[in-house]
Amino acid sequence: MKQRREQLMDFIGHFQRENGYPPTVEEMRCGLRWSSKSLVEHHLSALAASGIIDRQDGKARSVRLRKTRDAIYVVPLLASIPASPPRDPGDGFSGDTIQLTRDILRQQPGLYALRVKGDSMVDAMIHDGDLVVMKHQQHADNGDLVAVWLPDSSETTLKRFYRENGHVRLQPANPTMKPLYFHPSQIQIQGKVMLVIRQLA
Amino acid sequence: MKQRREQLMDFIGHFQRENGYPPTVEEMRCGLRWSSKSLVEHHLSALAASGIIDRQDGKARSVRLRKTRDAIYVVPLLASIPASPPRDPGDGFSGDTIQLTRDILRQQPGLYALRVKGDSMVDAMIHDGDLVVMKHQQHADNGDLVAVWLPDSSETTLKRFYRENGHVRLQPANPTMKPLYFHPSQIQIQGKVMLVIRQLA
DNA sequence: TACCATACAGAACATACGTTCTATTTTATT
DNA sequence: AATAAAATAGAACGTATGTTCTGTATGGTA
Numbered sequence: 001m002k003q004r005r006e007q008l009m010d011f012i013g014h015f016q017r018e019n020g021y022p023p024t025v026e027e028m029r030c031g032l033r034w035s036s037k038s039l040v041e042h043h044l045s046a047l048a049a050s051g052i053i054d055r056q057d058g059k060a061r062s063v064r065l066r067k068t069r070d071a072i073y074v075v076p077l078l079a080s081i082p083a084s085p086p087r088d089p090g091d092g093f094s095g096d097t098i099q100l101t102r103d104i105l106r107q108q109p110g111l112y113a114l115r116v117k118g119d120s121m122v123d124a125m126i127h128d129g130d131l132v133v134m135k136h137q138q139h140a141d142n143g144d145l146v147a148v149w150l151p152d153s154s155e156t157t158l159k160r161f162y163r164e165n166g167h168v169r170l171q172p173a174n175p176t177m178k179p180l181y182f183h184p185s186q187i188q189i190q191g192k193v194m195l196v197i198r199q200l201a
Numbered sequence: 202m203k204q205r206r207e208q209l210m211d212f213i214g215h216f217q218r219e220n221g222y223p224p225t226v227e228e229m230r231c232g233l234r235w236s237s238k239s240l241v242e243h244h245l246s247a248l249a250a251s252g253i254i255d256r257q258d259g260k261a262r263s264v265r266l267r268k269t270r271d272a273i274y275v276v277p278l279l280a281s282i283p284a285s286p287p288r289d290p291g292d293g294f295s296g297d298t299i300q301l302t303r304d305i306l307r308q309q310p311g312l313y314a315l316r317v318k319g320d321s322m323v324d325a326m327i328h329d330g331d332l333v334v335m336k337h338q339q340h341a342d343n344g345d346l347v348a349v350w351l352p353d354s355s356e357t358t359l360k361r362f363y364r365e366n367g368h369v370r371l372q373p374a375n376p377t378m379k380p381l382y383f384h385p386s387q388i389q390i391q392g393k394v395m396l397v398i399r400q401l402a
Numbered sequence: 403t404a405c406c407a408t409a410c411a412g413a414a415c416a417t418a419c420g421t422t423c424t425a426t427t428t429t430a431t432t
Numbered sequence: 433a434a435t436a437a438a439a440t441a442g443a444a445c446g447t448a449t450g451t452t453c454t455g456t457a458t459g460g461t462a
Binding site (some may be wrong): 205235236237239240243244259260261385 | 436438439440441442446447448449
């Protein structure tokens with residue numbers, strides 16, 4: 001019965017969520033009203049072979065559903081928009097972190113968060129106090145909302161990025177404001193906005 | 202040393218997050234470079250007595266940091282802004298849910314989420330496609346961003362709420378738009394915006 | 403039917419792991 | 433310094449738990 005394996009997966013996930021730690025083989029057998037441990041072991045090793053679960057040899061309660069592994073992950077919270085890209089992960093680190101679920105944002109390398117101060121980014125529909133999660137990268141695709149360092153005004157701002165025949169157009173989100181045009185070598189992309197979180201209460 | 206207990210708590214949390222299951226006493230001893238298991242046991246029982254951790258007698262890997270128990274919680278995702286408040290939790294339920302961490306929003310009863318469709322709320326700095334987490338409540342405090350049902354236009358909109366000598370002022374976030382005034386009995390508050398999440402990528 | 407792969411039962415075994423105990427050291431208090 | 437309280441070491445012990453093995457049932461296929 002293929003049903004069995006799904007029952008097993010369900011039980012493991014349920015137990016883990018309920019108790020905070022994974023079940024033992026015996027607990028699975030008992031919880032599923034199965035009649036032998038080896039049966040559980042049988043399906044367990046099948047699931048492990050399919051890569052659906054992880055287990056550690058001989059260790060108690062070491063089954064783990066793969067998909068829930070990184071359900072929560074931690075993103076460092078920087079003090080402010082860095083003048084230069086945070087090459088060193090500890091650079092500008094405020095000491096604080098935020099936890100995210102993959103429902104909100106998929107985990108990927110180079111993520112960092114910062115709390116927006118002031119209303120300099122209202123034109124990007126971003127409030128004072130908003131939490132912005134960015135991904136550190138030097139390139140951008142058309143339409144991305146990116147943090148760029150502008151050499152002439154010596155500041156970093158958030159703009160929408162468009163590459164157009166030889167130059168770069170930086171478009172404010174606010175339609176009443178005029179776009180800026182630069183040569184690609186003039187600007188330096190520091191990262192891309194992945195997520196904006198506004199906490200009202 | 203009080204330091205010890207915090208080290209222990211940190212280690213347990215870290216290990217749990219890293220491995221998906223709690224550590225054994227020996228793993229704690231080893232990971233913390235302590236020299237005896239009974240020392241770990243000693244502090245473990247102290248933490249348990251303080252209610253900081255939970256353990257199950259004799260069970261392997263059954264330590265659990267209390268505070269992380271509900272680190273993730275589930276909020277139902279409604280299909281759209283409900284015409285009437287969702288008294289029944291399953292009302293308008295899209296079948297989907299989102300998971301949040303308390304870093305983002307503290308868990309509390311009456312939370313539901315909805316995906317904004319259209320640009321009818323740009324004036325509240327809310328985009329098409331944004332995810333809005335609301336709390337179902339009939340009252341509001343001054344300054345709250347609330348969903349209200351307006352009888353004359355027969356629609357629900359998001360406005361900032363202000364109670365002023367006998368009437369209610371509903372203020373659009375966009376300063377160029379004029380506020381609306383109503384008698385308190387005319388409007389019906391459906392909920393309060395707790396969180397706005399904009400997923401850019 | 404004969405055959406084979408897979409699903410299941412149940413016991414036996416080895417070890418991972420929590421618990422307890424006694425003794426020794428450190429820290430705080432007077 | 434004297435004393436008590438807490439912290440620490442280290443070993444011993446018993447149970448919890450994963451693993452393995454042998455054997456039986458079941459279901460599909462030639």
